[in-house]
Amino acid sequence: MNQFGLSQSEHGTQDILRRSMGVKLLVVCGLALVMTIPSFFVESLLSERTARAADVVKEISAHVGGQQTFLGPTLAIPYTLAADSKHGVYLVFPARATAAVQTRTEERRRSLFKVPVFQADLKMNASFDLAGVPAAAPEGAQLDWNRAELILGVSDARGAQSDAIATIDGKSVTLAPARISAEMPMNPEEGQLSTLTLFGTGVQDIARPGAQFAVTAALRFTGAQRLALLSYGKTTRLTMQGDWPSPGFDGGFLPVTRNVSKNGFSAEWSVPFIARGVGAEGTAGAMRSLDATALGVSFIEMADPYQSVTRSLKYLLLFLGLVFLSYFVFEVTTGKRVHPAQYVLVGIAQVIFYLLLLSFAERMGFDWGFLLAGGATVILLASNAGWIFGSRLQGFRSLGVFGLLYTLIYLLLRLEDNALLVGTVASFLAVAAVMYFTRRIDWYSSLPGSSLSKPSDEAA
Known part of the structure; x- marks a missing residue:
C-alpha cells in the first residue's frame, strides 16, 4: 500500500492508463482541438486587415467615382395632373439601343493595399419612335413637350473625365445638369433613377x-471595381471590351457571349423587350424595376x-489533426516517445504559418506567400521530427509527408467547387494510412520507451 491507500497493482494500472498508447492518442486528439483556440486570434487579425482594405477601397473610390452605373439616352417629359396640379416626369425609352464600352484598368495602391480602377469610354446609340406616345400616362396628365429633355445618368458624376457629348439627328450638343432632375422621385423605393445624377439637353424642337x-x-x-449599364432600350445590345484578366459578370442579365484571357476580356449582351421586364414608357415611379x-x-x-487566407483557416483543424497523427505514427513506429509539450510546439508552428501566410500574401500575392510560408513551416516541422526522433532519415521522411500535406492545402484552396470532395477523400485516405501503419499495435500496451514496457532493475 502507498501513502494514498492504493495497492501496488492498482497504482501500476493507473500508471499504465496514463502511459498507454490508446490514452496517448486521445490526448493528442484533445491537443489538436485545444490548438484551434489561437486560430480565433488569427481570424480577428485577418478581419482587421480585411476591414482596413475595405476602407482603402472606399478612400480611393471616393476620388475616382466608385462603382459606376450608367443610364443611356432616355426622353424625359414633364407633366401636370389637371385634377390636383401635381407634377411628374414621363419617361420614354428608345425603341432600339446599342452601346459599346471600352475599359482600361490599373491598380491604385495605398500602403500594402491595392484597388482596381478603370477608365471607360462609352458610346451609346438610341433610336426613338414616338408614335403612340403617351400610351401609359396617368389619367388627366398633360405632357409639356416644350420642356422635353434628353437625359443620361451616372451613379457618381465625380468620375467624369470629359464633357458628355450627344449627337441628335446630326447635331452635336454638350450635355448639362438636367433641368428635370428636381422633379424626379427621390424616394429610394421609386427606383434606381433616384440614385443617378442626371444630365441632358432640351429636345423640344425634335421630340x-x-x-x-x-x-x-x-x-x-x-x-473602381464595377461598371454597369442599365438596359435603357426596349431592346438593348451591349458590347464591352477591357484589359482586365479576371472579370466577374453580374447584374440582371449575363452576356450571351464572352471571351476571357490573360490579356483581357470581351463580352456581348442582348436583352429583348419581353425579357427586360420594364415598360417602354411610363412615369418615373413606374420604372422601379x-x-x-x-x-x-x-x-x-x-x-x-484575404479571401484565400480566410478559406485556408477553415481547414486548420483538419491539418492540425493530420500533422499530429503523423507525429503519433512516427512515435509508435520508431519507439521514441514524444512529450505533449512537443505536440503543442508543433501546433504553434502551424498557427504561425497562417500569420506568415497573411503577411507574405499582402506583399507578394497568395501563391508566392503560400510557397514561402508553407515551405518554411514544412522544413521546420521536418527538422523538428529529425531532432525528436534522433534520425536524419526520419527527418527526410517527415519532409515528404508534411510537404504532401501542405501541397494538399494549396490544392484545396485552388479547387474551389471540388475542395470538399478532395478534402474529404484525402482525409479518408489519411485515416486509412494511420489504421494501416498501426494495425499491429496493442493499444492497451504501454508507450514505446516507457519504463513499464520492460522489467525494472529492482524487479529483476
Missing part, C-alpha cells in the same frame, strides 16, 4: 408626338489574399 430621331452619346468616366436590368462587370482580383 414631338409621332416623331422619330436618333441619338448618339459619348462619355468618358473613371470608377429598371435597376434589375443592369448589365455589369466587376473587376476582381484572381486571388484575393
Whole structure:
C-alpha cells in the first residue's frame, strides 16, 4: 500500500492508463482541438486587415467615382395632373439601343493595399419612335413637350473625365445638369433613377408626338471595381471590351457571349423587350424595376489574399489533426516517445504559418506567400521530427509527408467547387494510412520507451 491507500497493482494500472498508447492518442486528439483556440486570434487579425482594405477601397473610390452605373439616352417629359396640379416626369425609352464600352484598368495602391480602377469610354446609340406616345400616362396628365429633355445618368458624376457629348439627328450638343432632375422621385423605393445624377439637353424642337430621331452619346468616366449599364432600350445590345484578366459578370442579365484571357476580356449582351421586364414608357415611379436590368462587370482580383487566407483557416483543424497523427505514427513506429509539450510546439508552428501566410500574401500575392510560408513551416516541422526522433532519415521522411500535406492545402484552396470532395477523400485516405501503419499495435500496451514496457532493475 502507498501513502494514498492504493495497492501496488492498482497504482501500476493507473500508471499504465496514463502511459498507454490508446490514452496517448486521445490526448493528442484533445491537443489538436485545444490548438484551434489561437486560430480565433488569427481570424480577428485577418478581419482587421480585411476591414482596413475595405476602407482603402472606399478612400480611393471616393476620388475616382466608385462603382459606376450608367443610364443611356432616355426622353424625359414633364407633366401636370389637371385634377390636383401635381407634377411628374414621363419617361420614354428608345425603341432600339446599342452601346459599346471600352475599359482600361490599373491598380491604385495605398500602403500594402491595392484597388482596381478603370477608365471607360462609352458610346451609346438610341433610336426613338414616338408614335403612340403617351400610351401609359396617368389619367388627366398633360405632357409639356416644350420642356422635353434628353437625359443620361451616372451613379457618381465625380468620375467624369470629359464633357458628355450627344449627337441628335446630326447635331452635336454638350450635355448639362438636367433641368428635370428636381422633379424626379427621390424616394429610394421609386427606383434606381433616384440614385443617378442626371444630365441632358432640351429636345423640344425634335421630340414631338409621332416623331422619330436618333441619338448618339459619348462619355468618358473613371470608377473602381464595377461598371454597369442599365438596359435603357426596349431592346438593348451591349458590347464591352477591357484589359482586365479576371472579370466577374453580374447584374440582371449575363452576356450571351464572352471571351476571357490573360490579356483581357470581351463580352456581348442582348436583352429583348419581353425579357427586360420594364415598360417602354411610363412615369418615373413606374420604372422601379429598371435597376434589375443592369448589365455589369466587376473587376476582381484572381486571388484575393484575404479571401484565400480566410478559406485556408477553415481547414486548420483538419491539418492540425493530420500533422499530429503523423507525429503519433512516427512515435509508435520508431519507439521514441514524444512529450505533449512537443505536440503543442508543433501546433504553434502551424498557427504561425497562417500569420506568415497573411503577411507574405499582402506583399507578394497568395501563391508566392503560400510557397514561402508553407515551405518554411514544412522544413521546420521536418527538422523538428529529425531532432525528436534522433534520425536524419526520419527527418527526410517527415519532409515528404508534411510537404504532401501542405501541397494538399494549396490544392484545396485552388479547387474551389471540388475542395470538399478532395478534402474529404484525402482525409479518408489519411485515416486509412494511420489504421494501416498501426494495425499491429496493442493499444492497451504501454508507450514505446516507457519504463513499464520492460522489467525494472529492482524487479529483476
